Amino acid sequence: MTGIVDIVYAEYNYWIYVTLMMIGFYAMIAKKNLIKKIIGANIFQTAIFLFYISLADITGGTAPILVGGHGGEHVEHAADVIYTNPVPHVLILTAIVVSVSTTAVALALIIRIYNEYGSLDEDVILAARKSLQPEFSEYARQKDVAEVNHQ
Amino acid sequence: MIWILDITMLFFLVVCAIAAISIKDLLSAIIILSAYSLIMAVVWVEMHSVDVGFTEAAVGAGITTVLFIATLARTEGRSED
Numbered sequence: 001m002t003g004i005v006d007i008v009y010a011e012y013n014y015w016i017y018v019t020l021m022m023i024g025f026y027a028m029i030a031k032k033n034l035i036k037k038i039i040g041a042n043i044f045q046t047a048i049f050l051f052y053i054s055l056a057d058i059t060g061g062t063a064p065i066l067v068g069g070h071g072g073e074h075v076e077h078a079a080d081v082i083y084t085n086p087v088p089h090v091l092i093l094t095a096i097v098v099s100v101s102t103t104a105v106a107l108a109l110i111i112r113i114y115n116e117y118g119s120l121d122e123d124v125i126l127a128a129r130k131s132l133q134p135e136f137s138e139y140a141r142q143k144d145v146a147e148v149n150h151q
Numbered sequence: 152m153i154w155i156l157d158i159t160m161l162f163f164l165v166v167c168a169i170a171a172i173s174i175k176d177l178l179s180a181i182i183i184l185s186a187y188s189l190i191m192a193v194v195w196v197e198m199h200s201v202d203v204g205f206t207e208a209a210v211g212a213g214i215t216t217v218l219f220i221a222t223l224a225r226t227e228g229r230s231e232d
Binding site for chain 2: 012016026027030033039043049050053062064089097099100121
């Protein structure tokens with residue numbers, strides 16, 4: 001029994017990361033509003049980042065910046081310093097930038113969808129698509145007009 | 152790692168995540184998401200990951216919020232769920 005308590009206590013970062021990931025996943029699946037889905041995706045992404053940063057941390061470690069690297073007075077202790085692992089930090093630094101890019105593309109698509117259907121609600125958009133079948137999109141209508149003009 | 156600060160921040164993280172997805176007003180949800188990102192940045196700096204921490208504070212809490220609010224200005228600010 002103490003084994004379970006030890007695991008829950010010692011690795012609480014991982015439990016929080018799984019909880020946040022499931023909150024984001026729930027929002028992506030169950031919420032009808034498109035902006036809510038993007039918020040869920042953001043929470044999901046940051047939860048994975050939290051996992052990687054927790055992985056890199058070492059008990060008693062310090063930030064991966066060279067101690068005494070600038071010729072200070074503590075150079076003689078530089079070999080004793082424990083650093084946290086900087087490799088996951090670099091990975092996540094890249095992933096944050098990718099995350100912002102995907103969010104920006106998704107929001108641009110949302111603006112386009114709103115201009116087309118006048119709503120951000122998934123059910124309203126699907127109903128509008130169904131009622132306007134088979135040629136529902138702005139592009140198809142413009143193509144129709146162009147073909148009629150051509151004839 | 153200061154464990155009491157860590158646990159407090161992680162608790163607020165979960166509270167902010169649940170609030171951000173359950174609130175109906177989208178502007179409030181976005182601002183809560185921004186607070187979530189900022190708390191996440193504090194957690195990372197506290198775990199000695201300073202470069203990722205201030206990138207998240209600038210990009211995650213800053214630019215993402217601006218993008219969301221710009222989208223909100225062009226669409227509607229109310230959600231049904």
